[in-house]
Amino acid sequence: xxxxIRGAAERFDVFARVPHRPFPGGRRFRTPALVxxxxxxxxxxxx
Numbered sequence: 001x002x003x004x005i006r007g008a009a010e011r012f013d014v015f016a017r018v019p020h021r022p023f024p025g026g027r028r029f030r031t032p033a034l035v036x037x038x039x040x041x042x043x044x045x046x047x
Contacts, residue, residue, distance in 0.1 A: 004012040023030050 001012070003009060023033075025033055
């Protein structure tokens with residue numbers, strides 16, 4: 001990260017080339033799924 005901030009982002013650019021798959025639920029279910037996942041991990045932390 002420091003190299004990217006300094007302007008030498010050659011190693012950091014590797015992450016930009018990693019292919020990303022779209023969320024299978026589309027835009028409609030992205031936020032509810034995120035909320036459910038955060039709730040699940042919050043409950044796990046409390047236990």
